[in-house]
Amino acid sequence: MTDAAAQQRAPGLDPAKFRDPEITADGSARASVALDRLQTLWFNTGTLCNLECVNCYIESSPTNDRLQYLPLAEAERFMDELDRDFRAVEIGFTGGEPFMNPDFMAMLESALVRGYRALVLTNAMRPMMKRAGELLALRERFGERLHVRVSIDHYSRELHDLERGAGAWDRMLPGLDWLAANGFRLSVAGRTFWKESEDSLREGFGRFLAARGIGLDAADPERLVLFPEMDAAADVPEITTACWGILDVEPSSMMCASSRMVIHRKGAPSATVAPCTLLPYETGLEMGRTLAEARAEVKLNHPHCARFCVLGGGSCSRA
Template sequence: MEVSKYAKWENRYTTAKNEERGSVPFTSLKTLWFNSGTLCNLACDNCYIESSPKNDRLAYLTLADVKKYIDEVKENSWQLESIGITGGEPFLNPHIIEILEECLSLGVPVLVLTNAHKVLKRWEKKLLALKEQYSDLLRLRVSLDHYTKEIHEGERGEGTFAPTMKSLEWLYLNEFHISIAGRSLFKESQEVAKQGYGNLLKKHKIDIEISPDTLVIFPEMKATEDVPEITVDCWNILNVSPTDQMCSTQRMIVKRKGEASPKVLACTLIAYNKEFELGETLLESFKDIHLNHPFCAKFCVLGGASCSSTN
């Protein structure tokens, strides 16, 4: 086999072994994501987007930024299934409540991914008002890396476990639609993880049945990990469909620091790679995506994960 002159992941169309790279066709827009900005109140180990109190590479989105895309959805009568808000930490964005109001105006579920670490208190009254108006359309997924304090704090820092659990208790007591995002930090079966999270919630009197809708465990993301490239033959070998990948039905909006306008990206995981930038409007982003990034293999094709915001 002829070896390509390119290293792994460098060429959009072929792999380092000179094989045709796998791609994902755009089918329809089902989920629209907004990255509220990369600033975060925590600096977690192996954060896929490197969020931290100092990382402002993606600026805070404003209401005007978000409204532009919500209006585009309305003008084209696109039928979204859901909207997702991610970060950084979305509840650090000073515009988060008005952004949520704009998204909720579409009448579809809106999921906010939050670490819930001392960031909800300032918004409690306004969150309660949103819940009163939109009920279960407003959904929060809390990042709880593990059901033990030791492992969770090993990733997120000392003193982060108890405040997060306190926020979970508040959300549950006030009848918010909540779920949990964990991480595969070591080899542990799904059943063991489910039991561990179930026992933790029971201890805190949070009566939530553990299911795929309430607990999502994501594979660990290490940018330096060596994973195989995805070729066109992989779909049949792995018995995986390209149309089941996130970038077939999802797009994400980001605003890079120093740039006047937001951009549309192919994926929630790959925020800094210009090659995955698809333009300034949703319509021009509706194109096929070649899987030339390690996260495409690790997280989606091989990991089988999904950022679906319907849960």
């Protein structure tokens, strides 16, 4: 369960929290984040995936099509608005597994032709390799502007497969090696819920990558992105306006200060805009059918806002 009501019912999470967009449970003014600049526009290409991970942030799976495949025409509608009215530098593609969307390669090419950097999140498995020729052609045309980030939850086969299913490690490695061998701008996304320090994780990933001859600096947070734990059952404090000063955190550093995500709900006539990559099912947080409508400030009225972004320091983009 990923909607706000399910989060509120989760064991350990105070049911009085995250109810009122303006006021926290203790009566304080809830924090909000203004759109400072739209640097990254995300497209969720659909929640269908070839894997069903234990702790997937948005419950992607081979059967979850709550977000249907985003059509090329809808993606280009938003790209046209982006070209006209915004100064974004990056378009990100996430899922599900983006390479399963039959329109994905055309979307990716459109973003690159328009001059944007393109960031693709993938598990680097068979869906990607089925499009290897097309993907390589785009790399040859656009070089470093095409960035592929591979999800590797841990640097060991055992823990990676614990999250992603038996055999996932061995199905990921050929794609990872192919990307590296063909000179793609490459990064890796790992997870931090292993009760292991960040230094230890970076050292472990560094050993793993070096052993495969992949020259990726695991100490660089842009090349190895480590996402914070997202335990939906754990209690988390609400973020008030006073928290910015207490935590010494700037609202402008939050993901929703610089990005938005386009989603297409199953059966909906058109795509709409969500505040970030973590809240695709929250209809109460939906921001409209255009990027102009999505300029509004975001009230931090969801546990993920506190857990992942404010307290966890997480961001899906490094634009």
